[in-house]
Amino acid sequence: MNMIDTQLKDFCQKNTIQNQQLNMARGNPCQEQLDLSNELLTCVNKMNCITRDGVDVRNYGGIDGINEAKDLFSKYMDVNVTEIIVAGNSSLNLMYNALALALIQGTTNGPGWLSQGAIKFLCPTPGYDRHFSLCESLGIQMIAVPLNEDGPDMDIVENLVKSDHLIKGIWCVPKYSNPTGICYSDETINRLAFMDTAAGDFRIFCDNAYAVHHLGNKGTQIANLLEACKLASNPERAYLFGSTSKLTFPGAGVAMVAASEKNISYFRKQLGFQTIGPDKINQLRHVNFFQDIDGLMTHANLHANILRKKFDVILDVFDQYLSSGNLASWRRPDGGYFISVNLLPGCAKKVVDLAKTFGLTLTPAGATFPYGYDAEDRNIRIAPSSLTVEDAKLASEILCKCIVSVSSSVHPNLHN
Amino acid sequence: MNMIDTQLKDFCQKNTIQNQQLNMARGNPCQEQLDLSNELLTCVNKMNCITRDGVDVRNYGGIDGINEAKDLFSKYMDVNVTEIIVAGNSSLNLMYNALALALIQGTTNGPGWLSQGAIKFLCPTPGYDRHFSLCESLGIQMIAVPLNEDGPDMDIVENLVKSDHLIKGIWCVPKYSNPTGICYSDETINRLAFMDTAAGDFRIFCDNAYAVHHLGNKGTQIANLLEACKLASNPERAYLFGSTSKLTFPGAGVAMVAASEKNISYFRKQLGFQTIGPDKINQLRHVNFFQDIDGLMTHANLHANILRKKFDVILDVFDQYLSSGNLASWRRPDGGYFISVNLLPGCAKKVVDLAKTFGLTLTPAGATFPYGYDAEDRNIRIAPSSLTVEDAKLASEILCKCIVSVSSSVHPNLHN
Numbered sequence: 001m002n003m004i005d006t007q008l009k010d011f012c013q014k015n016t017i018q019n020q021q022l023n024m025a026r027g028n029p030c031q032e033q034l035d036l037s038n039e040l041l042t043c044v045n046k047m048n049c050i051t052r053d054g055v056d057v058r059n060y061g062g063i064d065g066i067n068e069a070k071d072l073f074s075k076y077m078d079v080n081v082t083e084i085i086v087a088g089n090s091s092l093n094l095m096y097n098a099l100a101l102a103l104i105q106g107t108t109n110g111p112g113w114l115s116q117g118a119i120k121f122l123c124p125t126p127g128y129d130r131h132f133s134l135c136e137s138l139g140i141q142m143i144a145v146p147l148n149e150d151g152p153d154m155d156i157v158e159n160l161v162k163s164d165h166l167i168k169g170i171w172c173v174p175k176y177s178n179p180t181g182i183c184y185s186d187e188t189i190n191r192l193a194f195m196d197t198a199a200g201d202f203r204i205f206c207d208n209a210y211a212v213h214h215l216g217n218k219g220t221q222i223a224n225l226l227e228a229c230k231l232a233s234n235p236e237r238a239y240l241f242g243s244t245s246k247l248t249f250p251g252a253g254v255a256m257v258a259a260s261e262k263n264i265s266y267f268r269k270q271l272g273f274q275t276i277g278p279d280k281i282n283q284l285r286h287v288n289f290f291q292d293i294d295g296l297m298t299h300a301n302l303h304a305n306i307l308r309k310k311f312d313v314i315l316d317v318f319d320q321y322l323s324s325g326n327l328a329s330w331r332r333p334d335g336g337y338f339i340s341v342n343l344l345p346g347c348a349k350k351v352v353d354l355a356k357t358f359g360l361t362l363t364p365a366g367a368t369f370p371y372g373y374d375a376e377d378r379n380i381r382i383a384p385s386s387l388t389v390e391d392a393k394l395a396s397e398i399l400c401k402c403i404v405s406v407s408s409s410v411h412p413n414l415h416n
Numbered sequence: 417m418n419m420i421d422t423q424l425k426d427f428c429q430k431n432t433i434q435n436q437q438l439n440m441a442r443g444n445p446c447q448e449q450l451d452l453s454n455e456l457l458t459c460v461n462k463m464n465c466i467t468r469d470g471v472d473v474r475n476y477g478g479i480d481g482i483n484e485a486k487d488l489f490s491k492y493m494d495v496n497v498t499e500i501i502v503a504g505n506s507s508l509n510l511m512y513n514a515l516a517l518a519l520i521q522g523t524t525n526g527p528g529w530l531s532q533g534a535i536k537f538l539c540p541t542p543g544y545d546r547h548f549s550l551c552e553s554l555g556i557q558m559i560a561v562p563l564n565e566d567g568p569d570m571d572i573v574e575n576l577v578k579s580d581h582l583i584k585g586i587w588c589v590p591k592y593s594n595p596t597g598i599c600y601s602d603e604t605i606n607r608l609a610f611m612d613t614a615a616g617d618f619r620i621f622c623d624n625a626y627a628v629h630h631l632g633n634k635g636t637q638i639a640n641l642l643e644a645c646k647l648a649s650n651p652e653r654a655y656l657f658g659s660t661s662k663l664t665f666p667g668a669g670v671a672m673v674a675a676s677e678k679n680i681s682y683f684r685k686q687l688g689f690q691t692i693g694p695d696k697i698n699q700l701r702h703v704n705f706f707q708d709i710d711g712l713m714t715h716a717n718l719h720a721n722i723l724r725k726k727f728d729v730i731l732d733v734f735d736q737y738l739s740s741g742n743l744a745s746w747r748r749p750d751g752g753y754f755i756s757v758n759l760l761p762g763c764a765k766k767v768v769d770l771a772k773t774f775g776l777t778l779t780p781a782g783a784t785f786p787y788g789y790d791a792e793d794r795n796i797r798i799a800p801s802s803l804t805v806e807d808a809k810l811a812s813e814i815l816c817k818c819i820v821s822v823s824s825s826v827h828p829n830l831h832n
Contacts, residue, residue: 026476034474038462041697046454058450058665060442088504089695096690100516104530104554114520114530130689137689138520245692249474252697273553274512276546276661279505279695281457281668 008358008401022360022395027178027337028386029246029303036302037248043288044281057280064268069254069283075293076211077242078224079258085267087278091243091255092130095205098239098257099138101270102168102203108236108266110201113168121205122160122170124152126340126368126379128178128207131171135370142370143167147180149331151188158195165198169205175222176210179340179368179381181333186223193228193237204229208242208258212300214335215308226258235260244286246337247299254286307337310384314339314396321400327407327414339382340368343403344414348377350406351399360398424774424817438776438811443594443753444802445662445719452718453664459704460697473696480684485670485699491709492627493658494640495674501683503694507659507671508546511621514655514673515554517686518584518619524652524682526617529584537621538576538586540568542756542784542795544594544623547587551786558786559583563596565747567604574611581614585621591638592626595756595784595797597749602639609644609653620645624658624674628716630751631724642674651676660702662753663715670702723753726800730755730812737816743823743830755798756784759819760830764793766822767815776814 049057051066064070065086074081087094103119106112113119121140123132124147135142143160146153151174161167172192174184184192192204206225214220229237236259244253257267290296315332318341322328330341343351348365355362363381366372382399384392407414465473467482480486481502490497503510519535522528529535537556539548540563551558559576562569567590577583588608590600600608608620622641630636645653652675660669673683706712731748734757738744746757759767764781771778779797782788798815800808823830 028476031472034472035462037474041461041465042458045457046451049457056447056450058453058667060444060661060666062667090691090693093691100520103520104516112530114528130692134689137686245476249697250476251474251478251693252695270553273546273550275506275509277506277667279668279698281665282695282698 008398008405011397011401022391022398023386024383024395024399025361025363026386027246027383029250030306030386030388032306033303033385034249036299037289040248040285040289044285048288049281049284051280051284055280057284060276062277062280063272063275064264065256065278066280066283066287068287072287072290072293072296073242073254073256074258076296077208077240077256077258079226079240082261083226083264084256084258085264085271086254086256086283088255089243089245089252089279089282091207091209091241091245091257092134094241094255094257095131095207096134097274098203098205098267099134099140101267102201103138105270107201107203108262110199113201117166119166119168120164122152122157122167123370124171125370126179126381127171128173129363129367129372131205131207132370144370147177147182149182151182151184154188154191154195158191161195161197161199161202163198167197168199168201169203172204172206172225173209174206174225175208175220176213176333176336178207178209178336179338181331181336181338181340183220183222183334189223189225189228190232193225193232193234202237204238206238206240208240209246210336211242212297213246213303213337214300215304215311216334220334226260230260236263239263247296247303248286248289252282254283307385309389310387310392311339313389313393314382314384317393317396317400321397322403327403337383337385339384341380341382342378343380344407344411345376345378346410347403347406348374348380350410351380351402354402354406355399358398358402360395360402362399424814424821427813427817438807438814439802440799440811440815441777441779442802443662443799445666446722446802446804448722449719449801450665452715453705456664456701456705460701464704465697465700467696467700471696473700476692478693478696479688479691480680481672481694482696482699482703484703488703488706488709488712489658489670489672490674492712493624493656493672493674495642495656498677499642499680500672500674501680501687502670502672502699504671505659505661505668505695505698507623507625507657507661507673508550510657510671510673511547511623512550513687513690514621514683515550515556517683518617519554521686523617523619524678526615529617533582535582535584536580538568538573538583539786540587541786542595542797543587544589545779545783545788547621547623548786548788560786563593563598565598567598567600570604570607570611574607577611577613577615577618579614583613584615584617585619588620588622588641589625590622590641591624591636592629592749592752594623594625594752595754597747597752597754597756599636599638599750605639605641605644606648609641609648609650618653620654622654622656624656625662626752627658628713629662629719629753630716631720631727632750636750642676646676652679655679663712663719664702664705668698670699723801725805726803726808727755729805729809730798730800733809733812733816737813738819743819753799753801755800757796757798758794759796760823760827761792761794762826763819763822764790764796766826767796767818770818770822771815774814774818776811776818778815
């Protein structure tokens with residue numbers, strides 16, 4: 001054990017975290033956040049289980065959601081009420097559904113993707129590991145493209161999509177991207193909407209997971225992708241997915257997909273074969289709980305107040321331990337759930353492994369890249385939400401010490 | 417308007433149902449049934465949202481359901497606790513998932529069905545329209561086989577599956593079949609389990625929708641298909657689907673799939689790519705509400721008490737109006753949600769249309785057959801549940817008068 005590791009061990013022992021589990025791996029909200037929504041559990045009862053249209057939410061029916069939920073969440077997603085389906089508890093499941101539908105039955109402007117050959121998706125990296133594992137599980141080939149400060153590198157994207165009709169889509173998290181926290185510029189949004197694609201049935205899978213999940217005092221506004229696609233005469237190009245997983249209960253929120261009326265009509269028809277309807281009681285709970293979009297925004301602020309402290313303490317520790325050298329680079333996100341840290345080449349896996357020995361669990365190194373392959377082994381993703389402020393401080397101190405230790409070991413000639 | 421229709425019109429006017437809507441089309445539980453489960457709405461609150469294993473059901477995780485739900489519903493489905501996944505609110509959606517998975521990625525013993533050619537399913541008829549529309553939407557060819565009093569005609573089934581490797585599955589509702597209400601005999605179950613299939617990846621899609629939905633004083637017991645498949649050394653052959661849609665709330669129940677451990681392990685892995693987990697709060701609600709399998713069975717009896725009266729009044733009207741002639745044949749079901757009536761050839765569509773003009777909506781004629789095609793135009797499905805006992809009587813009287821009217825018109829030489 002080298003000197004730095006000995007110091008780290010001493011530090012952990014002093015802070016009595018030996019055998020304690022600190023977890024920065026997943027963006028699970030903490031209990032304090034969950035408690036913000038407890039009223040949701042009981043806000044629909046036998047006295048108020050009928051919608052404004054007279055629908056008993058306990059019974060069958062209503063394939064695309066109750067009208068009051070469509071009203072509320074169309075504002076949340078910034079689309080028309082005719083451009084949304086409010087569904088079950090998982091937006092990831094809606095993404096899967098949209099992919100499975102396209103693969104088997106096709107889209108509004110093309111036959112089943114499986115019948116067209118070995119199709120591919122563009123994956124801006126670093127990105128969300130579950131987008132990538134979903135593609136991998138479905139046999140969709142992934143092509144990594146760099147994610148810059150203003151979105152995917154559009155020169156590369158445009159060049160790829162214009163010549164290969166088997167490139168059928170791109171994953172995008174345009175607002176507070178997972179994990180870097182960047183927001184797409186208006187120019188990026190427009191180029192995505194207007195670019196020439198060899199595939200007539202090209203789709204942007206836009207995960208709007210952090211629509212109102214700001215950390216600053218006011219949220220960042222970004223251009224409306226669906227509107228841009230309409231302006232570009234590519235109205236069918238954008239699928240927008242969202243949920244309340246990080247606003248109410250991650251396991252029992254409400255998810256939604258927004259798209260052009262033509263796409264929504266296609267989804268609605270196909271959904272009608274696949275289910276008799278979503279859990280309308282839970283939709284009504286959410287409407288009763290939030291009341292309206294202002295209530296939802298106010299609620300989002302309560303989450304931001306809890307999360308901001310954790311992000312601040314971690315970023316302060318990073319500044320304190322890592323700013324003087326060139327061991328790591330990161331950015332202070334304006335929203336979202338993650339901090340992305342780039343280390344020196346060859347260090348990410350070793351840092352994650354070392355941290356684990358000190359009781360700190362991180363997202364596996366490489367997870368933010370397709371096939372889990374980070375060619376430079378540099379990127380790690382930090383998820384602050386589930387820890388207390390005190391544990392977030394401790395965890396980030398351990399992480400920084402691990403970074404210092406591994407960096408000096410992998411790059412022994414480095415002058416920090 | 418002939419004499420019978422004039423009498424019918426007079427009858428409707430006397431009973432003031434002109435412009436009133438009577439609906440026997442779908443098996444929606446009535447309000448009295450929904451009210452049986454109102455406690456479910458509020459039985460999980462901020463004080464009891466942690467499982468026995470310490471899982472906070474509000475947060476992410478638990479891909480295959482909470483352990484207490486797996487315990488309860490494995491008893492309900494008569495399988496081991498390792499042979500079940502408890503999921504969201506829709507068993508139809510689980511059937512779709514299993515089909516989409518098999519089509520795209522394949523099964524535990526074969527590659528993706530789409531890669532193998534134009535695959536086919538056997539459809540015992542009359543059967544459940546949503547099974548058929550699901551197949552049709554996915555491009556799966558359907559082959560109708562007769563449903564007898566003891567299950568599908570197994571001579572025909574065995575003959576078909578042994579020679580065509582593109583026949584990948586069969587739909588079965590072995591208990592209180594939709595719509596005829598018959599139960600499969602032990603011999604049928606065993607022949608399904610043991611039969612030789614050309615397809616090594618053949619699957620029985622068994623919709624166990626009416627597991628405890630008896631109408632008599634005690635439920636019918638049928639052989640266990642999963643156990644039979646194990647005995648036959650075809651353990652992967654059976655997928656069993658179930659839900660609480662007709663025990664608690666149709667829109668917000670809990671659905672489940674049961675199968676061999678190998679199949680369940682495969683489903684669990686693939687589900688892990690498609691969602692972060694089901695609504696665990698709603699699962700805990702169901703466990704808290706039912707307490708245990710005895711509680712669930714007691715609750716099922718409360719439903720039976722409500723439903724039995726409606727079935728009885730309708731069957732009594734049938735006896736009164738139709739038993740003396742040969743205009744229709746039907747059976748008194750021991751459970752389930754439907755009564756299946758066979759008319760004289762060429763009469764079903766006309767009866768449904770005529771009933772509609774008198775304010776009575778029935779399931780579209782032909783719906784109980786693949787592609788909506790009832791070659792003899794004979795079968796209609798009656799769904800008594802959503803009506804009051806009084807309306808059920810009125811509706812079945814209208815129906816009988818329509819049957820008499822149409823029969824005499826289509827078959828003028830008939831001596832009734």
